Amino acid sequence: MSETEHPINIDLVKNLSPFSDLSDTHVRDILKHATLKSLASGKMLFKRGELSESCYYLINGSVDLLNESFEITAISSASKSSNNAALHPLDNQQPHQYSAVTTRKSLILIVDKNHMDIVLTWDQAGNYLVTDLSQEGSIERDWMTCLLESNLFSQIPPANIQQLFCTFHQKSVVKGDAILTEGEQGDLFYVLEKGQANVTKQTDDGPHIVASLNTGDFFGEEALVGNTTRNASIIMTTNGSLMYLTKDDFKRLLQEPVQDFITLDELDTLHSSSQPVVLIDVRLPGEYKFDKLDDSINIPLNRLRERLPAFDPNATYIVLCDGGRRRELGAYLLTEAGFTTKILNKTTNNSH
Numbered sequence: 001m002s003e004t005e006h007p008i009n010i011d012l013v014k015n016l017s018p019f020s021d022l023s024d025t026h027v028r029d030i031l032k033h034a035t036l037k038s039l040a041s042g043k044m045l046f047k048r049g050e051l052s053e054s055c056y057y058l059i060n061g062s063v064d065l066l067n068e069s070f071e072i073t074a075i076s077s078a079s080k081s082s083n084n085a086a087l088h089p090l091d092n093q094q095p096h097q098y099s100a101v102t103t104r105k106s107l108i109l110i111v112d113k114n115h116m117d118i119v120l121t122w123d124q125a126g127n128y129l130v131t132d133l134s135q136e137g138s139i140e141r142d143w144m145t146c147l148l149e150s151n152l153f154s155q156i157p158p159a160n161i162q163q164l165f166c167t168f169h170q171k172s173v174v175k176g177d178a179i180l181t182e183g184e185q186g187d188l189f190y191v192l193e194k195g196q197a198n199v200t201k202q203t204d205d206g207p208h209i210v211a212s213l214n215t216g217d218f219f220g221e222e223a224l225v226g227n228t229t230r231n232a233s234i235i236m237t238t239n240g241s242l243m244y245l246t247k248d249d250f251k252r253l254l255q256e257p258v259q260d261f262i263t264l265d266e267l268d269t270l271h272s273s274s275q276p277v278v279l280i281d282v283r284l285p286g287e288y289k290f291d292k293l294d295d296s297i298n299i300p301l302n303r304l305r306e307r308l309p310a311f312d313p314n315a316t317y318i319v320l321c322d323g324g325r326r327r328e329l330g331a332y333l334l335t336e337a338g339f340t341t342k343i344l345n346k347t348t349n350n351s352h
Contacts, residue, residue: 146216195240
């Protein structure tokens with residue numbers, strides 16, 4: 001396909017459906033997973049009967065849609081009335097009912113269909129929920145919006161969201177308060193509702209600031225998932241307020257819904273599919289060398305986060321260890337970062 005890619009300006013899509021009904025934040029999120037291509041006349045976008053992972057928008061130019069009887073529906077960007085087909089994805093059905101061919105030089109926006117569906121789901125379910133609960137006067141909109149736009153929350157069934165937000169408790173804090181203390185046992189999951197805080201870790205030279213937190217940032221989950229002690233301290237740098245969940249509520253509403261277990265037999269089936277599969281053993285190197293699964297790679301849990309930027313977003317990641325809690329924390333970190341993740345059970349049943 002002879003084509004040239006172009007940068008995407010948000011103003012270019014604001015009159016298109018459903019972009020016209022979304023916030024700029026959500027539009028930009030969708031466009032991160034989109035490309036804008038210039039195609040010559042006579043180029044095929046898709047064929048009738050094909051399954052497509054993309055939505056196609058005609059930004060400029062013209063396209064012919066051909067059905068099974070070779071009848072033509074001509075689509076042109078010149079007419080942009082409210083009911084014009086050029087304002088909507090071209091034949092957004094699965095499988096395609098038409099073949100689409102450019103009839104002159106055209107500018108085509110190609111959007112990842114799955115990611116758009118995620119954003120639309122959260123925009124509709126999330127905005128309804130945020131507005132509904134904010135009207136009660138006890139919950140601010142900003143921190144909830146930040147959570148709903150996070151990778152972690154995109155994995156949670158929308159039906160669980162109302163119950164989740166209604167379960168949060170609120171706590172006022174002042175500048176200098178230590179919310180978490182490095183080395184202590186974890187029992188709460190926090191979201192910063194208002195204010196700012198620093199993340200500090202103890203070094204030989206004393207406390208060292210490693211990050212800053214703002215409204216909507218959440219923390220404390222790693223100690224809850226792994227049943228371990230806190231790996232850093234959180235100190236408020238302003239007055240503010242926190243929303244928090246107890247350990248039991250966190251596991252029930254946030255951890256368990258995003259855990260997806262897989263057996264060895266199911267792994268064999270997954271391997272036979274066309275999608276890339278990566279097995280990650282999160283044990284220490286010595287443990288891994290002694291008893292490793294064929295085709296797996298070793299990334300110790302404490303090195304996993306720093307390796308995430310090199311991961312393939314199109315792959316499915318299978319996390320394993322010796323059946324302990326490290327695999328659950330490893331899978332949680334991957335899911336939180338937006339990757340498709342499963343947890344391997346080496347047993348013949350699917351219990352965990």
